[in-house]
Amino acid sequence: MKKVMTKVFSVIGILLLSAGVTVALLAIFKPEKLRGLSRVAGGPSAPEVKADDFQLLDHKGRWHALHRQTDSKAVVLISTANGSPEMKEAAAKIKALRDKFASQGVVFWMVDSNPQDDRAAIAREADQLGNDLPVLEDRAQLVATALGLEQTCEAVCISTTNWMTFYRGAIDRDLADSSTKAGGSGNYLENALSRFLAGKTASPNRTRAKGTPINLALAKDPAGTPVSYTAEVAPILQKSCVSCHSPGNIGPFAMSNYEKVKGRADTIREVLLEQRMPPWHADPHYGNFVNERALTPEQAQTVARWVEQGAPRGEGEDPLATKPPPAAQDWPMGKPDFVLKFPKPETIAASGVFDYRYIMVRSPISSNVWLRAAVVKPGNRKVVHHILVLVATAEELQTRHFRQGNAGGINGYFSAYVPGYQAVPFPEGSGKFLPSGSLLVFQVHYTATGKEETDQSEMGLYLCKEKPTTELKTRSAFDVRFEIPPGAPNQETQAEFKFAKDSLLYDMSPHMHLRGSWFTYEALYPDGKKEVLLSVPHYDFKWQHLYRLAQPKRLPAGTRLVCRGAHDNSTLNPDNPDPNKTVHFGDQTFDEMFIGYFNYTDAPPPSSGLAKTGGG
Amino acid sequence: MRRRLPAAWLRRVAAEPGVAAITGLVWLAALGLAWNLSAGPSDLQAAGKIANFSLRDHEGKTRELYEQTQARAVVLVFTSTGCPIVQKSLPKLKALHQQFGSKGVVFWLVDSNAQDDLASIKEEARDFGIDLPILLDSSQSVARGLDATRTAEAVCIQPKTWTVFYRGAIDDQFGYGSEKRWASHAYLEKALKNFLAGKKVDPARTEVRGCRFHFEPPSRTKPE
16 A cells, blocks of 8 residues: 555656656746746836936037937936045946947936036036046936936936836945845946846846935925925916917917816926927027026926826916916007918818928018018917018019029028017017018928818018118028938038128027937137027927027127037938938928028117127 | 766655655646746736726717627727827828728727816817717726826727737827828738738737826725
8 A cells, every 4th residue: 555655656746747847948948938927026126117208418518318219229327416426436437337338339328416516517527537428417307306316326227129227226336335235246237237238137136326315405395295286387387388288379288277287297297308398499508598488497397296296286276277378369569560461271281291381472562661570470370380481572583593592591581480489579779671572482381280270371560660770680601512411310510600790699590401400509709709609409390499589699790600500310310201311402391401590780889788798 | 876866866756655745746836836937928818808898988978898799809099188199190090990990990089088078078079070989088997907108009909809909009100299201100000901811910019109198096086
């Protein structure tokens, strides 16, 4: 009996043994199954989170976007702040790692979320530490909040295939908190990157870095006070959003009450992190503009914090509901002396991307006149993305280059409309000259909304009562001979305009097409000094901004206004119509342009005190 | 020595019932664990069976998923009012409905924005000439159940098994603030074509671009 039992157990044992081996072999040869499961299972060593997209400028004013890094394999973010002793220790190590891994497709960025660190101070410290990595300015601390960065010297490694983090913590054991007990060589970041590049899981994938706390004054409210919708959030939206996000305007939804905003609260936080809204593309480091639309870092953080708190309604009235924006007035500046209208309603199809339309309207004024204002009134604000009005005089109409080139707008536009634009008269004492018989050319960019629409826009002309003391002139620095090779990621172009007389500069408007990447205006004064007047680090064709200076800039005779910029003809540019094409100047959006428009007048003598002296 | 070890061990197993039993139990445990692991994916697949739901549409009609047994596929497209990506995709959706509606594919829009009221949904339907039912998921339970976080996501369900055969973007024409002249990948159309032809659907999952839903914390969605 005993022997029988023994044999039965033995057989069972051997059978189970072979079954076990089979299953083990199966498991070994189907490793992806187990890996997938271990992720599902999670656990304390699973630090993977998805890193949301963000956009930031670095300490040299260059634009960076996380989810654009698809030509790399991984992005390593390292939190930093000026004066952090750990960063002094880490700087050389970080640089060495960058040197080792850059060629293998790993991008290294520092992120400075310390509100005290301005650009000059960051640049000084970078120089002292010999750090040539971009230091991203996270002024609104939205990235710090999104990624949970609380101290300096912490590395966050992100895979560009799925934007999941795969390592987070110290650079190495010397820079780790004493509580970190992870074994191995202690070169945590290096090992994590090597293993990731080899297709393996980082181990350890989580350590604790030793660092200086980041001053998260904006992100963290020690008292945990709820952000007030009534007193804090709604006024920001009213000031910066509702001019477009109101009924009948181009914003796709109207911020007409709390509920409308709450339902989109997470989207609002996302567009702030990605700087998609409000649309404004000037680097805040240079110049002050009266029509600036970006939220301040404090405002952005207030709104984002409110979203994270669950977008609470709180007490008080709902300003969006009780104080809606005034209905768009027909003519905010009063009834014009003359009104021009598109000859017929334009039909805009439900879907598609449309070429510019050029609509010609003959001036109804039979004599030469001076205008104090020219205001474009879109007929259908949902579809009019921009209108530039160009003037072709009777003589210009005779030239064959009318469409391509000159009247394509190089010499300047006469008036313009972009969403959210507020009509203002030309500067005090100035006017624009409109010869009799001129043809006004409306360059119209329509966008599809998803249903068929029509538009019949108008322009109101306001005459000067007497001849103005000076002419408001629109000119440009431009280049029409550039060539952009296929795939070129940063093809630079430069153009300049020299001021013959003392001048007052009022506004600037860079113009490129879908491959436009960045654009700057720099004044080179006769005394040799230089001053950047406008920098657009991430040009977006869809937003034709007119950057209006808060104070007109006085440019002495001989000043050269130099426009620099670049086109991105690579596949990483999501707007690129065809990266395989060599691109030249042309008036359609699949061609390119390089024009730096500006409006100026001759300057009155300095004693008149109209404007401060600039630069020189 | 190494060669003789298994033989010696086997002899010991054969001789000692206790050792045999313990070995057996250990392997049983190992087998159980391995079985559990290898059964994981089919568990997930089982979990991938879409639970039934029943929602009212914007015209007051009740739409129940599990009643669609006659359909060859049910396509849910998540939406909210005022989402530019959905709005711009509507002509495409209407075309897909025309193309596949007669072939037994049911198209439902699912509005999971808890703050969208019936009036604004009706207004959007009128404005954009939407001839598809817009299901009111104001409790967000369908979005939560399907783990849908953004508008403009299409979820394709086969009624035979109530499992998903494609989910993701309608196509790749619209990005955030950017749009191409035309789509280079018509994901949804291709998925439906291949599915109806009995071919493999690849890709079966794509990244979605759309407006993020704001989810109410669970504590606040409890019935009062």
